């Protein structure tokens with residue numbers, strides 16, 4: 001018999017929660033940060049290196065994979081885990097957000113979204129049913145409902161209409177997903193910055209019933225204060241006994257603030273993308289490795305970090321390989337950034353388990369305030 005998908009909430013500290021998601025492919029310790037492997041790779045990292053940073057789960061992108069190499073090809077080759085050599089859990093997004101941000105000639109109807117590929121101009125259709133089919137072909141452990149995410153700012157009327165459409169699509173997603181023991185389908189709350197619309201969305205999703213719930217429609221340009229204002233109430237509108245996932249977030253201080261407000265899972269391209277552009281996250285702040293002040297500096301990026309970039313290389317070396325556009329620069333800086341993010345999650349999990357999350361949060365901010373920060 002297949003092991004079921006389940007979530008156990010182990011401890012809370014204030015609103016912050018720590019727990020464990022169990023899947024047939026392994027456990028996910030929460031709060032969890034999911035590195036993004038858009039095109040079946042976390043750029044510049046081997047899968048075993050991603051695992052070595054402490055990641056329990058990766059995120060893959062439906063939109064990119066359906067266009068290239070196609071979900072059907074990946075399924076024929078044994079599924080996404082085998083294809084990319086990552087045997088642990090994978091969450092895939094629904095393609096809904098990326099089709100709206102990347103594809104051309106989009107046409108949104110009740111049925112779904114027709115569009116042209118940004119790669120070769122070929123015509124495609126994404127609907128709740130097609131998104132569920134693609135995510136099943138990929139073999140994703142956590143499947144996301146197909147939804148529409150309106151760009152902010154938008155009128156209250158537009159946000160309400162879009163949220164209602166997403167709730168109808170959530171129901172169609174649930175029906176199309178069917179019964180798949182060991183796999184999970186997550187609903188996505190919409191409603192912009194409006195508390196009552198968020199509440200209506202949460203009620204609609206709870207009526208349908210999901211294995212987990214995402215707070216969607218944030219981190220789309222509203223700013224940290226507006227996002228935290230929504231997170232002050234949105235997670236409380238969702239079930240306490242299911243994982244809560246904040247999509248597309250974020251900077252280290254966004255992540256700490258989201259966990260403080262009751263979020264269990266997050267994903268973001270920031271640590272990996274920044275690794276390729278020379279932006280480095282440390283306990284003390286953000287470094288820009290291309291800054292000339294690093295060129296003679298024998299110190300590591302972060303004295304306390306145990307990643308290969310910090311154990312074996314100086315800032316001077318990392319500055320040199322970045323300026324020389326050597327591939328190892330992306331490899332080492334991405335590794336460090338992902339390691340930093342996973343260390344941050346582990347620190348939060350331990351603080352929540354010992355009931356000291358508030359102390360962790362104030363130490364996080366005061367350490368950064370001392371600052372080893374480059375102007376960007």
Ligand SMILES: [Zn+2]
Nearest residue numbers: 305307310336
């Ligand atoms: Zn490091």
